[in-house]
Amino acid sequence: MSDLNQLLAQHAFFAGLEPHLIDRVADMATVAEFPAGTWIARRGTEAGTFHAVIEGRAGIELASAGQPALVVATVHPGEIVGWSWYIEPHRWQFDVVALDPLRTVAIDGGLLRVACVDDHELGYHIGRRLARVVASRLDATRHQLMDVYGHAR
Amino acid sequence: MGTLADLRSIPVDPLEPIPYRVVELVQETVDVITVVAAPVGQALPPAQPGQFMLVWAFGVGEIPISVSRMAADGRVMLTVRAVGQVSGAIVGLQVGEVVGLRGPFGTVWPVAEVLGADVVVVAGGLGLAPLRMAIDALVQPDPRRITVVVGSREPAQRLYPGDLTGWAEQGASVHETVDTADREWHGGVGTATTMVERLHHPHQAAFVCGPELMMMSAVRALAQQGVPTDRTWVSLERNMHCGIGHCGRCQLGALLLCRDGAVVRWDHVEELMEVRGR
Ligand SMILES: Cc1cc2nc3c(=O)[nH]c(=O)nc-3n(C[C@H](O)[C@H](O)[C@H](O)COP(=O)(O)OP(=O)(O)OC[C@H]3O[C@@H](n4cnc5c(N)ncnc54)[C@H](O)[C@@H]3O)c2cc1C
Ligand code: FES
Numbered sequence: 001m002s003d004l005n006q007l008l009a010q011h012a013f014f015a016g017l018e019p020h021l022i023d024r025v026a027d028m029a030t031v032a033e034f035p036a037g038t039w040i041a042r043r044g045t046e047a048g049t050f051h052a053v054i055e056g057r058a059g060i061e062l063a064s065a066g067q068p069a070l071v072v073a074t075v076h077p078g079e080i081v082g083w084s085w086y087i088e089p090h091r092w093q094f095d096v097v098a099l100d101p102l103r104t105v106a107i108d109g110g111l112l113r114v115a116c117v118d119d120h121e122l123g124y125h126i127g128r129r130l131a132r133v134v135a136s137r138l139d140a141t142r143h144q145l146m147d148v149y150g151h152a153r
Numbered sequence: 154m155g156t157l158a159d160l161r162s163i164p165v166d167p168l169e170p171i172p173y174r175v176v177e178l179v180q181e182t183v184d185v186i187t188v189v190a191a192p193v194g195q196a197l198p199p200a201q202p203g204q205f206m207l208v209w210a211f212g213v214g215e216i217p218i219s220v221s222r223m224a225a226d227g228r229v230m231l232t233v234r235a236v237g238q239v240s241g242a243i244v245g246l247q248v249g250e251v252v253g254l255r256g257p258f259g260t261v262w263p264v265a266e267v268l269g270a271d272v273v274v275v276a277g278g279l280g281l282a283p284l285r286m287a288i289d290a291l292v293q294p295d296p297r298r299i300t301v302v303v304g305s306r307e308p309a310q311r312l313y314p315g316d317l318t319g320w321a322e323q324g325a326s327v328h329e330t331v332d333t334a335d336r337e338w339h340g341g342v343g344t345a346t347t348m349v350e351r352l353h354h355p356h357q358a359a360f361v362c363g364p365e366l367m368m369m370s371a372v373r374a375l376a377q378q379g380v381p382t383d384r385t386w387v388s389l390e391r392n393m394h395c396g397i398g399h400c401g402r403c404q405l406g407a408l409l410l411c412r413d414g415a416v417v418r419w420d421h422v423e424e425l426m427e428v429r430g431r
Binding site for chain 2: 037057059060068069070071072073074076078097099139140143144146147148149
């Protein structure tokens with residue numbers, strides 16, 4: 001097994017995926033490194049790649065006019081950055097920055113999308129995993145919006 | 154004439170506030186202060202981890218506040234956020250002023266029962282205050298078995314940063330998360346539950362305290378990770394009045410939380426927590 005296959009097989013997002021499916025994803029992937037403070041994605045640009053984080057933290061940032069940008073979520077090893085590559089219009093919804101020196105497996109979202117249409121087994125497993133990530137982020141966002149710590153206990 | 158030691162041994166009437174003088178004020182965050190109060194004469198019995206006092210701000214009113222730490226000389230530490238009239242009056246106290254304390258009341262975190270197990274402590278916001286003595290007691294004998302997850306609104310609202318560093322330096326695994334931050338922040342951004350979901354180490358027991366919504370979601374995540382519900386304790390803090398099981402103000406189902414809580418085992422309250430308020 002190549003290093004890349006191994007990184008993917010050990011990553012929580014891909015855990016349990018059959019080896020032949022890991023091989024397919026590995027064909028579209030490469031290891032990427034980002035020094036702390038560099039952009040991984042910019043809001044509004046084409047979401048061509050998504051990242052399985054191996055080392056370091058990525059920060060999802062939200063900036064509104066005249067306000068300093070705020071990190072609204074961090075993405076840690078074992079988690080992924082980005083699902084916009086999967087859903088139209090395939091544009092990043094947020095800015096994403098490396099908060100630490102960051103190592104990821106960068107996967108070509110365009111190729112993976114085509115592969116998911118082509119191979120429904122792969123499509124099902126990737127879609128299910130993405131739905132889990134989206135559901136968990138949605139739940140977290142709801143709790144953050146409630147500003148639970150802003151009130152008395 | 155009786156000595157101070159004699160005075161200290163007289164049993165106290167649980168309904169009578171005992172005077173304590175404010176000897177120090179620690180500004181924890183913009184709206185949270187730790188009041189350090191020493192007995193003027195007679196001292197109350199020492200509070201155990203998780204217990205609370207009823208704190209009387211003279212001329213204003215009385216509210217329950219958890220004991221965040223006890224000193225050997227009887228000094229009591231109370232960490233308070235100003236949210237209304239009485240808490241506002243307590244946060245506005247000056248050194249030298251006197252408050253009335255009743256207590257300690259309520260159940261305790263079952264530290265002895267979980268020692269030797271891998272324990273995760275989850276605190277949200279001010280929920281770290283009633284857990285502080287429990288974490289001290291857990292970390293001291295066996296820090297490597299203790300995981301602490303702390304959620305705050307933002308880095309400036311973190312409580313007891315010195316303690317968090319101290320527990321980590323002793324060997325406990327400390328994970329902090331906030332709702333929002335700037336890039337300088339070293340921890341996670343997201344909910345305490347998301348942080349709990351990141352823990353890969355299995356735990357056999359959990360202590361959880363914070364806003365109720367946060368506790369319910371964290372407890373669900375802990376259960377999914379295999380922490381048994383009969384080894385999970387939460388602190389339920391409802392409005393209180395008498396503190397001694399007489400008035401019924403703190404009732405939750407068959408429980409009177411001033412007496413049967415605030416620390417309760419999750420499987421004893423799980424169903425009651427699903428009942429919606431009106
Ligand atoms: C066992 C126990 C331990 C507590 N420990 C602490 C502590 O260590 N530090 C601390 O700052 N606070 C603690 N609290 C909460 C504290 O008692 C309340 O903030 C206080 O009663 C508010 O009184 P007030 O007159 O200042 O405000 P009020 O004018 O009575 O209320 C102001 C706002 O706070 C809300 N509120 C009042 N009481 C509570 C409560 N118990 N839980 C949730 N919301 C409430 C009200 O709904 C209202 O929105 C504890 C409560 C309990 C029951
Ligand atoms: S506060 Fe009176 S019964 Fe609990």
